[in-house]
Amino acid sequence: MAKITEARAKANKKWDEKNKARKLYINKRSTAKSFILNLATEEDLANIEEYVAERRKQLGL
Numbered sequence: 001m002a003k004i005t006e007a008r009a010k011a012n013k014k015w016d017e018k019n020k021a022r023k024l025y026i027n028k029r030s031t032a033k034s035f036i037l038n039l040a041t042e043e044d045l046a047n048i049e050e051y052v053a054e055r056r057k058q059l060g061l
Contacts, residue, residue: 004012016023036048 036045040048
């Protein structure tokens with residue numbers, strides 16, 4: 001794996017600190033996708049579909 005430069009590490013840290021909410025959103029989205037694609041059982045998927053339908057109602061979709 002390539003080592004990143006000090007400048008890149010500093011820039012990454014600056015972006016992370018400035019965009020905490022966006023970073024958290026991206027992380028949670030990635031975690032959810034990974035769970036669905038790699039670990040979810042049939043029961044989990046059924047529950048997730050219900051959650052998605054409920055959320056769509058909340059958003060007025």
